[in-house]
Amino acid sequence: MSDFPSLGITGVTGAIGGEVARLLSRDGLPLVLLARNPAKAPELPRAVVRPADYGDRMLCERSLEGVETVFMVSGHESETRMEEHRSFIDAAVAAEVRHIVYTSLMGAAPDATFTLARDHFATEEYIKDAGLSYTFLRDCLYSDFLESMVGDDGVIRGPAxxxxxxxxxxxxxxxCAAAVLRNAAAHSGVTYTLTGPEALTMSQIAHIISEVRGSQVTFHDETIPEAYDSRKKWPAPDWQYDAWxxxxxxxxxGEMATVTEDVEDLTGHRxxxxRDVLRGE
Incomplete structure (x- = not known):
């Protein structure tokens, strides 16, 4: 096994990138950990830490030197996210990266209802046009995030x-990302749609949270004008309100309701x- 790290991981200070790095490190793989703030990167055996800011093309090009496959976690939501994605992809091409594994979004399409899914589709297309080998992981909404949608009054509000x-x-x-990265060539040109084992309505989600946490949570189906109005208490640009x-x-x-077997196919488990996530299982 070579000691030269040809596998780069972005987002290593976050939930997904950090866990991917830990999983691969346990396999004994040498890694390049790419972090906006290197001081916050996890300390892992056989890993080197390099700075990477998606918006700084030259910095990313230098930090990607020698990397053949990179796990690209999508950037933080912002008005400039697409520009930053393009900058990082251009840096990858210049650094002679061969393969990008990108965390995209379920339903990514130019006319997707969820506005951010359009950005993910545009990023996918930019990667393809760059001539890179790729694997896209189109994630559904994260179950870990759902409790944060509950208001202080115990109500989830939205026009769902x-x-x-x-x-x-x-x-x-x-x-799933770690499984792909262990042998990226075997997944070249493939798009996976990563979902949980069932599709749940927001009312069902509220019920499950109530059941597991032992506190009353309900769902209120807002109209679209109500949804925009209720979010005005948080100062934000228009694009952010549209995304919310x-x-x-x-x-x-119905653009996020499809259940796939891709998680089980890649990981070997259901x-x-x-409920599993809320219980920490």
């Missing part, structure tokens, strides 16, 4: 109607349910 969403666990996404509201309208439209 009776639509369902096949939420997926951070841990399962990380395990369209999270729910995409669920109402995808974690919302």
């Amino acid at each position: 109607g009776t639509g369902a969403v096949a939420v997926v666990a951070h841990a399962d996404v990380a395990e 509201v369209s999270t729910y309208t995409a669920i109402a439209a 995808a974690r349910s919302l």
